[in-house]
Amino acid sequence: MKIEVGTCGWSFDDWVGVYYxxxxxxxxxxxxxxRDFRVAEIxxxxxxxxxxxxxxxxxxxxxPDFEFFVKPHADVTHKREDAESSMKALSECVEPLIASxxxxxxxxxxxxxxxxxxxxxxxxxxxxxxxxxxxLYVEFRHESWWHDDAFNFLHEAGxxxxxxxxxxxxxxxxxxxxxxxxxxxxxxxGRNADAWWDQSKGDRYxxxxxxxxxxxxxxxxxxxxxxxxxxxxxxxxxxxxxxxQNARQLRNWFAERTGEPKEITPDDGIFTE
Numbered sequence: 001m002k003i004e005v006g007t008c009g010w011s012f013d014d015w016v017g018v019y020y021x022x023x024x025x026x027x028x029x030x031x032x033x034x035r036d037f038r039v040a041e042i043x044x045x046x047x048x049x050x051x052x053x054x055x056x057x058x059x060x061x062x063x064p065d066f067e068f069f070v071k072p073h074a075d076v077t078h079k080r081e082d083a084e085s086s087m088k089a090l091s092e093c094v095e096p097l098i099a100s101x102x103x104x105x106x107x108x109x110x111x112x113x114x115x116x117x118x119x120x121x122x123x124x125x126x127x128x129x130x131x132x133x134x135x136l137y138v139e140f141r142h143e144s145w146w147h148d149d150a151f152n153f154l155h156e157a158g159x160x161x162x163x164x165x166x167x168x169x170x171x172x173x174x175x176x177x178x179x180x181x182x183x184x185x186x187x188x189x190g191r192n193a194d195a196w197w198d199q200s201k202g203d204r205y206x207x208x209x210x211x212x213x214x215x216x217x218x219x220x221x222x223x224x225x226x227x228x229x230x231x232x233x234x235x236x237x238x239x240x241x242x243x244x245q246n247a248r249q250l251r252n253w254f255a256e257r258t259g260e261p262k263e264i265t266p267d268d269g270i271f272t273e
Contacts, residue, residue, distance in 0.1 A: 001225055001228065001229055001230065001231065002229075002230055002231070003221070003230075003231040003233070003254055004037070004038055004039040004067065004230070004231070004232050004233070005037065005039075005233045005234075005235075005247050005250050005251040005254065006037040006038070006039040006040045006041070006232075006233075006234055006235070006247060007033075007037070007040060007041070007234060007235045007236070007238065007243040007244055007247050008040075008041045008043055008187060008234050008235065008236035008238060008243065009040070009041055009042070009043040009044070009236075009238060010029055010030060010033040010040055010244075011026070011029055011030075011044065012238055012241070014239065014240045014241065015029075015240075015241045015244065018240060018241035018244075018245075019241045019244045019245075020032060027057075027061075028061075030058060030061050030062060031061045031062070033244075034061070034062045034063055034066055036244075036247075036248060036251075037247065037251070038063070038065055038066055038067060039066070039067045039068075039069070039104075039232060039234070040066075040067075040068060040069075041068070041069045041070070041071065041107055041234055042058075042068055042069070042070045042071065043071050045070055045071050045072065045073060045090060046071045046072070046073060046074055046077075046109075047073075047074070048073075049073055049086070049089050049090050049093055050093065051093060052092070052093050052094075052095055052096055053096075054093075055093060055094050055095070055096040055097045056096035058096075058097065058102075059096045059097055059099075059100040059102055062102065064100075066102055067102060067104045068097055068102050068103055068104065069103075069104055069105050069106070069107045069137065069232075069234075070090070070094055070097070070103065070105075070106055070107065071106070071107050071108070071109065072086065072087060072090060072106055072107075072108050072127075073086045073090065076108065076127060077108050077109055077110050077111070077114075078110075078111050080123060083123075083126065083127055083130060084130060087127065087130035087131065088130070090106075091130075091131070091132050091134075098134070103134060104135065105134060105135040105136065105137050105160065106131055106134055106135070106136050106137065107137045107139065107162065107185075108127060108136060108137065108138050108139070109139040109141075109162075110138065110139065110140055110141065111141055112141040112142045112171060112172070113142070114140065114141070114142060115142050115144045115145075116142075116144035116145050116147075116149075116150055121153060121157075124138065124157065124159060125157055128157060128158065128159060135160060135183075136158075136159055136160065137159075137160040137161075137162050137183075137185050138154070138159050138160065138161065138162060139162035139164060139173075139187060140162075140173050141172060141173050142171060142172075142173060143171055143172060143173055143174055145173065146173060146174040146176075151178060151180050154180035154181075155180045155181060158181070159180060159181070160179075160180060160181045160183055160185055161178055161179060161180035161181075161185075162185050162186065162187055163176065163177040163178055163179075163184065163185065163186040163187070164186070164187055164188075164189060165186070165187075165188045165189060165190075165191070165217070166189040166190070166191070166196075167190075167191050167192065167193035167196050168191075168193070169193055169196060169197075172196075176220075177220045177221065177223075177224065179224060179227065179228055182227075182228050182229045182230075183228055183229060183230045183231075183232065184221060184224045184227075184228045184230070184231045184232070185232045185234075186217070186221065186232070186233050186234065187234045187235075187236050188209065188217065188233070188234070188235050188236060188237065188246070189204075189205065189236045189237060190204070190205050190206070190207025190208075190209070190236070190237035190242070191207055192204050192205070192206055192207040203239045205236060205237050205238050205239045205242070205243075206237070206239035206240065206242070207237045207239075207242060208237070208242045208245065208246065209235075209237065209242075209246045209249075211249065214246060214249055214250045214253060215253060217233065217250065218250060218253045218254060218257075221233060222257075233247075233250060235247045235250070
């Protein structure tokens with residue numbers, strides 16, 4: 001069983017000076033990030049599906065054991081009007097990641113208006129069939145999915161449930177770790193309740209987890225050690241580099257318990273300020 005910690009994306013301008021050196025080229029951000037972590041989500045595909053050469057470059061700029069999870073476009077998860085053409089375009093573009101064996105799954109984040117209904121279940125089966133065998137991981141924002149019938153459905157459908165941590169607000173998905181298959185996949189969005197629905201109060205992802213909160217996540221994940229084959233913990237509190245700070249802390253927390261080195265960032269002399 002392998003535990004990987006990373007972030008939900010890495011290409012953020014406000015990480016410069018906080019994580020990335022000021023003079024580091026944007027094209028080298030993924031190489032810099034890959035010194036610390038071995039997994040990342042590609043979230044830009046939610047807004048626009050780039051050409052295959054983008055994914056080819058990512059495959060070339062990361063180590064052989066690096067793993068990617070790709071978010072389907074909003075047409076698939078939010079508009080839900082033309083999933084066929086959108087998933088076809090995405091599947092064709094990620095071929096370089098498939099060829100390099102670095103694509104480990106699609107991460108479909110559904111909005112709060114996607115409730116536990118028969119039509120929703122039918123739609124999930126449809127999207128699953130459009131992934132062409134690539135594992136589909138699903139995240140829900142509505143609490144109606146938090147019950148045994150839903151987890152049984154996901155298991156039988158071959159879908160991976162994404163556990164979440166987010167503010168405790170009416171109607172939002174329950175925070176907590178569950179699995180539907182043989183992988184524990186968790187995304188941590190922060191607990192900025194004031195800004196979650198009101199952008200005038202700031203960025204909803206502007207939240208820094210405390211050490212005790214991170215420790216509780218680690219302990220909760222380890223309870224699944226004998227139940228799953230892999231554990232992925234992805235930080236999505238990306239505002240101002242909060243995610244990468246917390247991801248490093250959480251990775252080091254696990255390292256203390258396994259005897260592995262806390263820091264795994266080699267100084268190859270390439271990245272200088």
